[in-house]
Amino acid sequence: MxxxxxxxxxxxxxxxxxxxxxxxxxxxxxxxxxxxxxxxxxxxxxxxxxxxxxxxxxxxxxxxxxxxxxxxxxxxxxxxxxxxxxxxxxxALPPAGATRSDLGAIARQRVAAVRAAAGLTPDSFADVLASHLGWRPSAEAVLRWETSETPPGDVMLALEALGQGPVPPSSDGLAGLTAVYPSRSQLSARLPADQLLDGALDIRAVGLSLNMLCQDYADRRWNGLLQNGAQVRCLFLDPAGSAIQAREVEEGFAPGQLSALTKVNIETLFRVRDRLPADLRDSMGLATYDETLRFNIMLVDDLCVAQPYLTESRGVDSPAFVIHRDPRGRGLYPVFEQVFESQWQRGRRL
Incomplete structure (x- = not known):
């Protein structure tokens, strides 16, 4: 205390x-x-x-x-x-079955659940909060409180003033889903890499080239995360495999174009790992897999961002789903977590 x-x-x-x-x-x-x-x-x-x-x-x-x-x-x-x-x-005392490490996630879920129950956009929900706070948060702040930042105390009190009880269970039909974006570019505009990753302790990702992690997040930020105890596992589509060649055909890329990009991104994280002190290098795990590309999944602590790969559509143009972990193990988060862990077990370590 x-x-x-x-x-x-x-x-x-x-x-x-x-x-x-x-x-x-x-x-x-x-x-x-x-x-x-x-x-x-x-x-x-x-x-x-x-x-x-x-x-x-x-x-x-x-x-x-x-x-x-x-x-x-x-x-x-x-x-x-x-x-x-x-x-x-x-x-405050945590709810039954929760630990102190759950409290930040519970607070973020509370904001997301109240907004979802009201059926409001982040901007409209900011207006509702303003009537209780005496100041108006931005729509971007609302999204941060749902995804990456613990909401301020007065915001939590405002939620109580709105008459909301505990976080609704995942049986509300949303299963932890708190935001949907039509494309990755819109996701990145509202939830950039530094906002998503800064301060994270557990980062797991599987996809094609993992551009958001490799191109949008600076080496020095990676170094800071890993020095502060983060554990990272990144699983890339094998640049020398058959699955990436099939994806190049689907997306209309010239042969070898996606393979070259993926190699560059893998080398980027190799460089980050090689510059770490020897005792920290195992904290960044890298691997490849050669299977049909289905999802880009990022699991960052209690947050999951998932994108399906659609035929004849580039990954950057696919919708993105933001999902929170339910402390009770329900909802969509464990589904995508299992997809990652299964593919990681089958991957080839680098």
């Missing part, structure tokens, strides 16, 4: 011991991205990501403890109120 100093009227001034949980709560209370928050404190983005990924197990250095206290003291009363609310949400 967080120890807080208070002054008359209950306004908090300092935190006795900052951990990753408190730094995340402060960033959310300030309504800053990881990039903006790191600039605000004068530290690297990966440092902030490391703090937040470590939660209670990570304590910033003494000079950063003082800097965080200063940032909190200088913040307005509304920011401090949001900070306290976010911490109280985090300290």
């Amino acid at each position: 967080t120890d807080l100093d208070v002054i008359e009227g209950g306004t908090m001034t300092t935190v006795h011991r900052w951990t990753g949980r408190e730094t995340r709560a402060l960033r959310q209370a300030l309504r800053m991205s990881i990039r903006d928050f790191s600039a605000h404190l004068g530290v690297a983005e990966r440092t902030v990501s490391k703090w937040e990924a470590g939660q209670d197990g990570v304590r910033p250095r003494p000079e950063m403890q003082a800097a965080l206290d200063t940032a909190l003291v200088k913040a307005g009363t509304d920011v401090r109120d949001r900070f306290v609310a976010a911490l109280h949400i985090g300290e």
Whole structure:
């Protein structure tokens, strides 16, 4: 539990011991991205990501403890109120059968479930939240709270004010599905690689060339993730196999074009892995498979992004489905997880 100093009227001034949980709560209370928050404190983005990924197990250095206290003291009363609310949400008892590691996922699922139950677009749902919050979040913020960021405490309180109970079970017919995009380009615009991957601890992917992971995410970000304890497994379609040749014909590419792209992407992750300290290289697993291409699947902690491969249609033009893991093991997440694990077992390690 967080120890807080208070002054008359209950306004908090300092935190006795900052951990990753408190730094995340402060960033959310300030309504800053990881990039903006790191600039605000004068530290690297990966440092902030490391703090937040470590939660209670990570304590910033003494000079950063003082800097965080200063940032909190200088913040307005509304920011401090949001900070306290976010911490109280985090300290609430978990539902039966859940653990503390489930709480972030449960909060994200709550936002997604309430919006789905209301049948609202992210933009319309932002309007509804605004009537309770006194400020209007963006549609992009709503999507981040559903997919990659733990919602701020005042947002969780607003959901309660809307009269919603616990997260509906997957029997609601959505099975964990929280968003659908007509194409990968629209997915990337709303959920870019850095937003999806920053701070992740478990990344699994299977597909063709895995462009989002290899082309849209910088080597230094990969290095930061792996240095912070992430486990990564990437399964590419074999660039020398028959399945990729069949896909080139289906998509109308010249022979060898998809194979060449896939080789480049594999070499990109080879480079990332080879630059790691020797004791961390096993944390990035790479493999290939030579089977009919059916799905591009990315499993990032409690989030799954899945795309079917359609005949006579490029992968970038296929619809994308965003799915959350149900802590009870229901819904679509374990279905796609099983697809990945099965193909990984049959793959050829690189």
